[in-house]
Amino acid sequence: MELMNNVKIKSKNLNVYYGEKQALFDVNLDLNEKEVTALIGPSGCGKSTFIRCINRMNDVIDICKVSGNIEIDGVEINDKNLDVVSLRERVGMVFQKPNPFPKSIYDNISYGPKIHGKGETKSELDEIVENSLKKAALWEEVKDRLDEPGTGLSGGQQQRLCIARAISVNPEVILMDEPCSALDPIATAKIEELIDELKKTYTIVIVTHSMAQAVRVSQKTGFFHLGKLIEVGKTEKIFKNPDNKMTQDYITGRFG
Amino acid sequence: MNFVLIFLITIFSLSLFFYGRSKTKSIAIEKNIKLNALPKFYGYYLVLWCSIPSLVFLLIWSLFEPVIVKSIIIETAANQGAIFNDKNEANLIYEKIKAIHLGTYFGDIDNILRESALAYAKFINLFTNSKVVLIFAIVIVSVIYSLKKINKNNKARDDVEIILKGLLFVSSLIAILTTLGIIFSLLFESIKFFSVINIFDYLFGTNWSPQRAFVRDASSITAAEFEELKDAFGFIPLIAGTTFIAFIAMLVAVPIGLFSGIYMAEYASLKIRRISKPIIEILAGIPTVVYGFFAALTVGPFFRQIGENFGLTVSSESALAAGLIMGIMIIPYVSSLSDDVINSVPQSLRDGSYAIGATKSETIKKVVIPAALPGIIGSILLAVSRAIGETMIVVMAAGLAANLTINPLESTTTITTQIVMILVGDQEFDSPKTQSAFALGLTLFIATLILNYIAQRAVKKYREKYD
Numbered sequence: 049m050e051l052m053n054n055v056k057i058k059s060k061n062l063n064v065y066y067g068e069k070q071a072l073f074d075v076n077l078d079l080n081e082k083e084v085t086a087l088i089g090p091s092g093c094g095k096s097t098f099i100r101c102i103n104r105m106n107d108v109i110d111i112c113k114v115s116g117n118i119e120i121d122g123v124e125i126n127d128k129n130l131d132v133v134s135l136r137e138r139v140g141m142v143f144q145k146p147n148p149f150p151k152s153i154y155d156n157i158s159y160g161p162k163i164h165g166k167g168e169t170k171s172e173l174d175e176i177v178e179n180s181l182k183k184a185a186l187w188e189e190v191k192d193r194l195d196e197p198g199t200g201l202s203g204g205q206q207q208r209l210c211i212a213r214a215i216s217v218n219p220e221v222i223l224m225d226e227p228c229s230a231l232d233p234i235a236t237a238k239i240e241e242l243i244d245e246l247k248k249t250y251t252i253v254i255v256t257h258s259m260a261q262a263v264r265v266s267q268k269t270g271f272f273h274l275g276k277l278i279e280v281g282k283t284e285k286i287f288k289n290p291d292n293k294m295t296q297d298y299i300t301g302r303f304g
Numbered sequence: 305m306n307f308v309l310i311f312l313i314t315i316f317s318l319s320l321f322f323y324g325r326s327k328t329k330s331i332a333i334e335k336n337i338k339l340n341a342l343p344k345f346y347g348y349y350l351v352l353w354c355s356i357p358s359l360v361f362l363l364i365w366s367l368f369e370p371v372i373v374k375s376i377i378i379e380t381a382a383n384q385g386a387i388f389n390d391k392n393e394a395n396l397i398y399e400k401i402k403a404i405h406l407g408t409y410f411g412d413i414d415n416i417l418r419e420s421a422l423a424y425a426k427f428i429n430l431f432t433n434s435k436v437v438l439i440f441a442i443v444i445v446s447v448i449y450s451l452k453k454i455n456k457n458n459k460a461r462d463d464v465e466i467i468l469k470g471l472l473f474v475s476s477l478i479a480i481l482t483t484l485g486i487i488f489s490l491l492f493e494s495i496k497f498f499s500v501i502n503i504f505d506y507l508f509g510t511n512w513s514p515q516r517a518f519v520r521d522a523s524s525i526t527a528a529e530f531e532e533l534k535d536a537f538g539f540i541p542l543i544a545g546t547t548f549i550a551f552i553a554m555l556v557a558v559p560i561g562l563f564s565g566i567y568m569a570e571y572a573s574l575k576i577r578r579i580s581k582p583i584i585e586i587l588a589g590i591p592t593v594v595y596g597f598f599a600a601l602t603v604g605p606f607f608r609q610i611g612e613n614f615g616l617t618v619s620s621e622s623a624l625a626a627g628l629i630m631g632i633m634i635i636p637y638v639s640s641l642s643d644d645v646i647n648s649v650p651q652s653l654r655d656g657s658y659a660i661g662a663t664k665s666e667t668i669k670k671v672v673i674p675a676a677l678p679g680i681i682g683s684i685l686l687a688v689s690r691a692i693g694e695t696m697i698v699v700m701a702a703g704l705a706a707n708l709t710i711n712p713l714e715s716t717t718t719i720t721t722q723i724v725m726i727l728v729g730d731q732e733f734d735s736p737k738t739q740s741a742f743a744l745g746l747t748l749f750i751a752t753l754i755l756n757y758i759a760q761r762a763v764k765k766y767r768e769k770y771d
């Protein structure tokens with residue numbers, strides 16, 4: 049058996065409710081460090097709900113209640129007293145639809161560092177901006193127009209800008225919720241390449257509806273159905289010979 | 305009479321609707337054919353044909369009847385030997401004749417008047433009878449025509465659509481034409497004014513005292529009078545007072561309105577929103593005259609009292625009181641407009657900000673407000689244009705003297721107040737004083753037009769960005 053990386057994030061008996069409606073049922077899922085984990089499953093099965101637990105974005109939704117445990121590096125994060133601000137500094141997120149702020153490209157990237165008090169001087173900030181954009185493979189395209197609005201970029205560029213924004217505060221984990229669903233194949237390929245590169249430094253969780261993408265970018269795959277984690281394992285195994293009949297049906301496109 | 309006619313036409317048309325609908329339905333079933341339109345369209349078709357021609361006729365008739373009757377009666381009276389020198393006297397006699405006919409005239413009735421009143425009664429009778437007959441004729445003709453047209457080939461649906469489109473078009477035409485009419489009358493009167501008073505004397509003069517313009521008729525003005533008039537219509541004190549009071553109002557309304565808008569959009573729970581939004585909107589529904597006497601009777605004297613305690617002389621009609629109350633009046637506009645604008649900032653932007661660790665207030669300050677800024681500025685400009693056009697509060701609370709001052713404790717006056725002052729009481733329509741009201745109105749109109757235009761562009765630009 050091949051050696052797996054350390055477990056970075058561990059969920060134990062995670063249950064999530066939107067008001068009366070339960071969206072996740074006893075999810076136990078381990079995510080490994082410096083690895084890409086893909087979450088797949090039919091629409092409405094709770095993938096987004098799960099990753100939003102990892103950076104506590106569900107706090108924003110009034111009716112959402114989370115019970116159970118999520119640990120990052122062995123520290124419980126589903127805890128009232130936990131400082132959400134520093135959690136989100138460690139766990140960045142990229143959304144389905146690119147959502148750059150209506151500010152300049154530069155300000156989009158420097159936003160996070162400024163909030164967390166990183167980059168005291170202008171030159172430090174400049175460096176952070178440059179590094180983040182370079183890591184997001186966007187630097188070459190925008191270096192001459194950093195003061196133009198981020199909303200003026202193409203969809204694929206905007207999404208890389210959002211990735212750069214997530215990277216800018218130097219997180220440990222990056223959550224991506226269908227980051228390519230609004231992009232064309234070329235932009236998608238760029239982002240996938242980028243994910244491959246980023247996994248050397250970051251732990252990445254990606255929600256995707258594309259089986260091919262899951263195979264291409266991830267090492268581990270979890271299959272959700274109706275709020276339950278049906279099966280999880282190495283990506284190769286899940287897609288070659290899954291244990292569960294439902295997984296089999298889903299990846300072969302027989303339902304979903 | 306007209307009401308009875310309208311009532312009858314309505315009832316008849318409505319019953320035709322049911323008739324037309326059921327008739328076409330039964331035809332369709334009986335002969336087993338597919339109609340060109342749903343039966344109810346044939347119903348509408350009959351209704352429209354029955355009501356529109358007759359109602360239009362009634363309208364036109366009612367517009368012209370009084371004019372025609374009047375000219376005929378005046379003519380008859382003249383033939384009877386009535387003497388009148390000009391139009392006014394003729395009108396007077398006509399009114400008398402009408403009053404006699406109605407039995408509400410208590411003066412002496414001489415022969416001429418009596419004869420004329422009888423003639424009047426005769427004409428009115430004749431006109432009414434022919435009106436009724438004609439309307440019935442029209443209804444019958446149009447109903448027969450339209451009933452004939454109800455058959456399977458008739459495209460009732462298309463005809464109904466065309467007629468409805470026409471009706472809507474006429475309505476909007478009326479709206480546009482009346483607006484244009486108002487603008488042109490403003491324009492023409494202002495041009496008359498500016499033919500007497502130099503436009504630069506008006507725009508840059510610092511003294512406003514139209515009561516000096518005792519000249520009755522602009523056409524017979526002497527050189528001396530002209531000199532006198534020349535600096536009686538200086539616009540500067542008015543625009544200064546207007547902007548000053550609007551400025552005070554915005555000092556009150558912008559922070560409070562904006563903050564309450566932010567609270568409503570970002571913090572208030574659904575429950576609080578549900579209760580407090582209507583309350584804020586009630587503020588917008590209070591008639592401005594109520595604000596006005598609140599300003600004049602409560603706030604003004606209150607400031608005066610406080611001022612006295614500090615040894616200050618505060619005029620009981622002060623710019624401060626008027627501006628303050630006007631600001632309170634405007635709060636709901638700023639608040640609900642900025643609430644809307646902030647609400648329409650996409651949630652995804654907030655999520656992006658939260659996800660990177662920003663707190664709620666940081667997100668609001670650094671992402672939401674900047675994103676909403678054009679819209680917020682637009683809503684503030686709209687509020688400013690309301691403040692400038694607001695009349696009642698300033699008439700009641702700001703004072704009448706056109707002081708050129710920046711002391712908020714003194715009384716000042718505004719464009720709208722002066723328009724009111726000029727137009728209440730007796731006036732000669734041709735005097736420069738009266739015409740100056742039109743010039744003021746035009747100036748005000750242009751100013752608010754520009755403000756609204758800029759505001760709407762700002763809001764629109766903002767909307768485009770997120771659609």
Ligand SMILES: Nc1ncnc2c1ncn2[C@@H]1O[C@H](COP(=O)(O)OP(=O)(O)OP(=O)(O)O)[C@@H](O)[C@H]1O
Nearest residue numbers: 066069071089090091092093094095096097098109
């Ligand atoms: N804000 C919310 N309020 C109420 N119910 C919600 C909310 N968000 C999600 N849900 C419900 O929770 C369930 C899981 O939703 P979730 O968004 O996690 O699904 P998903 O797997 O991400 O689907 P998709 O692939 O379509 O994005 C769904 O049934 C959804 O209706």
Ligand SMILES: [Mg+2]
Nearest residue numbers: 095096097225
């Ligand atoms: Mg989702």
